Amino acid sequence: NAGVMQNPRHLVRRRGQEARLRCSPMKGHSHVYWYRQLPEEGLKFMVYLQKENIIDESGMPKERFSAEFPKEGPSILRIQQVVRGDSAAYFCASSPTSSLFKNEQFFGPGTRLTVL
Amino acid sequence: GENVEQHPSTLSVQEGDSAVIKCTYSDSASNYFPWYKQELGKRPQLIIDIRSNVGEKKDQRIAVTLNKTAKHFSLHITETQPEDSAVYFCAASSGGATNKLIFGTGTLLAVQP
Numbered sequence: 001n002a003g004v005m006q007n008p009r010h011l012v013r014r015r016g017q018e019a020r021l022r023c024s025p026m027k028g029h030s031h032v033y034w035y036r037q038l039p040e041e042g043l044k045f046m047v048y049l050q051k052e053n054i055i056d057e058s059g060m061p062k063e064r065f066s067a068e069f070p071k072e073g074p075s076i077l078r079i080q081q082v083v084r085g086d087s088a089a090y091f092c093a094s095s096p097t098s099s100l101f102k103n104e105q106f107f108g109p110g111t112r113l114t115v116l
Numbered sequence: 117g118e119n120v121e122q123h124p125s126t127l128s129v130q131e132g133d134s135a136v137i138k139c140t141y142s143d144s145a146s147n148y149f150p151w152y153k154q155e156l157g158k159r160p161q162l163i164i165d166i167r168s169n170v171g172e173k174k175d176q177r178i179a180v181t182l183n184k185t186a187k188h189f190s191l192h193i194t195e196t197q198p199e200d201s202a203v204y205f206c207a208a209s210s211g212g213a214t215n216k217l218i219f220g221t222g223t224l225l226a227v228q229p
Contacts, residue, residue, distance in 0.1 A: 033217070042222050045217065048215075055213070056216060095215070103150075103165075103215050104150070105162070105217060107162075109159045
C-alpha cells in the first residue's frame with residue numbers, strides 16, 4: 001500500500017528556469033494539498049485541489065505559481081522563472097475521499113528545491 | 117486571519133521525563149487538530165489527532181488534550197526516549213469545505229539520554 005509519492009526528491013534550478021514538482025496521492029485519495037516549508041520554519045498552505053478542480057489557492061503567490069490535478073496522472077506544482085526565494089521544501093499531502101476521515105492528511109517525502 | 121501559536125520553540129528533557137507542547141488557535145470554526153513529528157530531512161508524520169467533539173485522546177505514551185472554549189490544545193509525551201527527538205508541529209484545520217491545515221511554528225524536542 002504505497003504512500004504519497006513525490007518526485008523529484010531534489011531539484012536544482014538556476015534563476016529564471018521552470019520547476020515542475022509532481023505528487024501522486026495515496027490510493028483511494030482524491031484530495032491533494034501542497035505546502036511549502038522554508039528552512040527551519042513551519043509548513044505554509046499553498047493550494048488544495050480535487051480531481052480537475054482547484055478548490056482553494058489562497059496560499060499561492062499571485063504570479064509564477066500554478067497547480068493542477070488532472071483526471072489522469074499526478075498533481076503538478078509549477079513554478080515559472082524561479083528566484084532564490086523559492087528555495088524550500090515543497091510537501092504534498094493527500095486526504096481520503098470519505099467525509100468521515102476527510103480531515104486526515106498524509107504527507108509525501110517532499111521535493112527540496114534549490115535555486116542557484 | 118487564521119493563526120496557530122506554538123510553545124515552546126525548543127524543549128530539552130531527560131530520558132524518561134515527560135514533555136508538554138502547547139498550541140493556541142484563532143479560528144473558532146476549526147474542528148480538527150493533528151500533531152506531526154518531523155525528523156531532520158524527512159516528511160511530517162501524523163502521530164495523533166483530535167476532533168472537536170472530544171476533550172482528550174491517548175495512544176500509548178502520547179496524549180492530546182483540547183479545550184475548545186479557550187482555543188488551546190496540548191501534546192503530552194510520557195516516558196520520553198531519545199528516538200522521540202524531533203521537531204513537533206501542531207496544526208488546526210480551517211473548517212468549512214477546505215480543511216486546509218494551519219501549522220504552528222514547531223517545537224524542537226531534544227531527549228537527553
